[in-house]
Amino acid sequence: MNKDNHQGIWVYIEHTAGHVQRVGLELLHAGRELKAVTGEELTAVVIADQTGDLAEQIKSYGADRILAVDCPQCKEYSTDAYTQLLYDLICEYHPSTVLVGATENGRDFAPRVACRLKTGLTADCTALGIDEETGDVAWTRPAFGGNLMATILCSNTRPQIGTVRPGVFRAEQVGTAAQVVRLEKNLPEQSIRTRIKELVHREGTPFRIGEADVIVSGGRGMKGPENFPMLQELAELLGGVVGASRAAVDSGWIDSSHQVGQTGSTVRPRLYIACGISGAIQHLAGMSGSDQIVAINQDPDAPIFKVAHYGLVGNLFEIVPALIQEIKAMQA
């Protein structure tokens, strides 16, 4: 395969109920970082029954171009339609690289697209770079439940495709508006072999911890659900939200939407305060990219201190209330 025939970095933009998912905007940032090395054009791809408003939402996030594909069979997501449309676009424009958010839908259709193209797909990446020797994308991802990281190359086939975990990059507006290319496609109805009969939304508005600026997290050291309001108070004073370790979630002290880590959300807030969390590798996998990490733990050997910028050894039931007092005094 002649790699030179494949040019351009693509980001697939997922959306639900008329809103683009944040991960797509994050990946435009990742795409800009790759572009800074390879000099390729950055394209956002959005597919829907009507993409007009969606393209507007993406415009200022740094793409050079938006391919906006209107297809009447895309009122709702289906594996068959989205696979076919992205596959057709790739065959027509032959990009070198395609980034897809590692959401349920991204991880549903990206493997089918890759397989149809007979190319490589790297799953659930948490870091991207360019390999110095080959110029290929170096995809880094966790495996073995977060215990091991692997850097993967796809050197002999194009495009090289990866799904990238939400929360790893920061969505960033850059001002310059992308050029929008509108395309109209049509698919035979019978080529879509699934049908959504019903959508059931979970109770309450979905809590998205990944978007918070400050996170105050509690673990097993919190001892019980009755002690979480204290974290809530601290979080609110700092303009943040409450997170949790899996131990706290599994104990039923807090809803699983608050879980940070390998099997929860990946977060990178400005400030992460870990209270009574030991710092298991699976927890670190979700938060070690935070700007500033504060750990409060009575055990000076707890692994959380290995990623912390500020470590407080002591009893959280004394330190957290003292912090609340102190911040209130500062803000007064």
Add this chain to the structure above:
Amino acid sequence: MKILVCVKQVPDTTEIKIDPVTNTLIRTGVPSIMNPFDAYAVEQALRLKEAAGGTVSVVSMGPPQAMSILTDALAMGADEAHLITDRRFGGSDTLATSYILSCAVRQLGPFDVILCGKQAIDGDTGQVGPEMAEHLGIAQVTYVSQLRPDGDRLEAVREHPDRQEILSVALPAVITVVKGEERPRFETIRGRLKANRQEIGILDREALPVEDEKIGLTGSPTKVKRTFTPERHAECVWVEGESAKDQAKALCQALSRAHVI
């Protein structure tokens, strides 16, 4: 209804430790188990058979030791089992693995439903199911927690963090399952005794018509360039004090100096 479940033998990653000196995975002494999501897939298959009749077959690709998880599936109640095993299949990435599995499906089938786990807890990609569906050119539904017959189709509940989709899918189809409410059943003593006597079919390169350029390292577009243990950074600044109040004060000052708060 002819049902196939793909099961993978994996190290129990909850038991894996990192060697602090060499910074590598310690795999010795780590038990090998059936991928936990695949056990849920076997359970869904058995329930589907109970509801719609038919047979449940299981297949695994791996070294000869993977036989033990096939026997486990038989003990749970599967009807027959096959092991795909050949050194030449080793080193396959998900594209090559799913290709080999799809060849076995063609050989052993046709099947109406092929069940997989949402992901294997070692490779963690979740790509083998959808890629196999693509090789076979059939429909798929991923992240399924519940499954029931629906005329000549299946009804599946697909899980998202904030919502569920109730889908109808045409057969044949690949379904990948999450841990639903129906936990994998325990084997019975009768089931275990029967399973121990049951023969497991072997599919090696000779028995399976595959194209050599599509398997193993040659057939794998992705290559693992390097592996490492997650990096730990940061010089931790210890915030000390006579009392919790002193510590809190010192922290607030430090964060304020760093313009964090």
